Amino acid sequence: MYKLWACIIKDIKLITRDWVGLSLMFIMPILLVIVITALQVGTFELVNENKVPLLIQNNDNDLISLELENTLEKIGIFRIIELDKKTSKETIAEKMKETEALVAILIPENFSTQVQHKVADFTKNTLQEFGLELEKPNQNNDLLVNELTLYYHPVLQESYRKNLLNAIRSAVQVVESKQIISTIYSSINETAMPDSILNNFETQQVHINEIPVSRDGSEVIPNAAQHNVPAWTIFAMFFIITSLGSSVVKEKNSGSSLRLKTLPTNFLITIFSKQITYLLVAMSQVFVIFSTGVFLFPFLGLPALNIPTDIVGLILVSLISGWCAVSYAIAVGVFSETQEQANGFGAISVVILAAFGGILVPKFAMPESFAFFLKISPMHWSLESYYGLFLEGGKFSDIINNVIPLLLIIILFQLIAYIGLKKNNLI
Template structure:
């Protein structure tokens, strides 16, 4: 039994050896993919946090509020304010055209009389409050308050800008304007209450602080590497579905599988040989990806992958993820009749599993129906298990549900493949 299994494994390696180019692609392409994607995402992160983005500011107000907005934007680590193009002061039409053509990502248009009208509106409200508590003459009640229309600060975004960037900028601007209004309100109250009144503390009473998880008294800070390496490792592993299914189809079309069955070797031994062979390939892929993330990433300016205390559990997750990929490949190769069926369907199905599994878009950002569907993807199970180990410091017991699902997927797909093959041969 052991000898038969060993020879089955040797047969699989010989088949792979004949397609040396395909084997190299199987190892090299995932490395290129993970390096490229991580570089892109890390560069994007640095662009948002470290580099300044040029934004256009059209100041139609020229008052204290506009000056405060300008000063706050200039002090920000995110923006560089542009008020002129070719030494010509900006107008709303020019700024709008520049943004919509993609030359700038954002334009802010401050309306006329914003400072004046804001102060007048605040004075009205403060006067009304102070009058209601009897601090002013009752004569003011007879005066008809001037109607002051609501002001609009316009934001023009480049149509190619992502929604996350829009939301971040709008929240930042909204917070800035709110602080300006609060400051003006406090100042108006101080003026109404007289010189002897105590000054108001105008700092925000409620603040926010992110509590970062710690391991061994060190902060665990998620980065682009920790998110990309597990995701694209899974993607690479599942792409072995293509060569595995093609080899099974080749064996059927070339008559190799029939000759194997004439020998005293069961189909289970043949499938087990394929499982062992491709499990080795999956683990080599995994360790190559980890090695690149640990040793090469720091050399090209990317954060290294911290595998301290995690490598063993990560290896277990990778092994069971490989089992799931192999089971899917065996099923596809058994059901497909030609290589033209197995290769395109294998590639497409892997991309679909990756898309709904959270490899490209986080599951929490998907619509509710897609979040439910995502739970059926083996890539999602493997990705969650990797994140549990790397980011949530999970123990072996805590990842048992995910690896159990992955192994169950392998058992079910392999069983279906064996049953289908047995039924087909019996007909």
């Protein structure tokens, strides 16, 4: 026990002198979690609170095109900016840069007239199907409505662009539906439809209640901090490899193992001491990063991290995740010949594991062909365990199916490290 304690003290002293390793293990993840959370919150506010500037060049300026503009404004996500009818395509691009608008719409001439003709033709054919003989339907198959033109900034991501496009299409459908209802009413009653009916059409819509599914029955909507803080804490724990991996290589190459063979001790004690020391470092990372989410985030205008009710489960998941990160670093360090190999391979492999594990890329965004790589990434099981506590409000017993694979991966890493130590005659 004394030998183990002496090795732990030695490793702690070595860590405190490794300023680069400490910055990678603490400062980098704190900055990452702040920046990523701020970006997600900013994107959420952009979509839900701040209105997106939308340039509109209305070359029609008739009833239906003006109604379309009004409907787009009522959606609540657009801030309408009118352009002059004589604005050219090049000028639209310049205006988008000046106003920082991401999208612009060109409404063609005679848009309202063509929509009215299309709706009238559709209404006549529909009423005829019900046996109502009205005027002869327009049989002109070439009756088409000039297309709306959408200009968008190239920096706009495809998913976000499609969301905006769907919102615009919804507005067009609302305008067309109102026009169809009005035309049918006028055709049957031979009088204009009262405004009260149109108002009811707008207000009496089906509302959708959003309820998050949780294990504890709570309906608290998880915020960006609940998603990001656990994820980047796991990433930070696995980045221990930059310090621990090179430390193991240094112990091997410095001849410490040979000197230990002349003493009544074993190199395994050095390995155990490093595991204990760096597991304490991992738990320190958890404490520091979680404290950042709880106390610092509100001062930065970010949503605070809500700690799960199962504190014991949170500690156990953190310990197991930290132990897995330490085991991986030990295994890499044992098989690396130089510190450069340990640092290079370790850093690259951690980023790859993070990508496959759902930290850099969300699990739902991955193709099915990546399912195998997702399952073998220890970060995936760590993240699922944390999410079971933070997002689903579960207890440790609810996430045991995620913890068991993590324990099996730990055993695998420990076995690999043991084989490497035996192969190199270090034990």
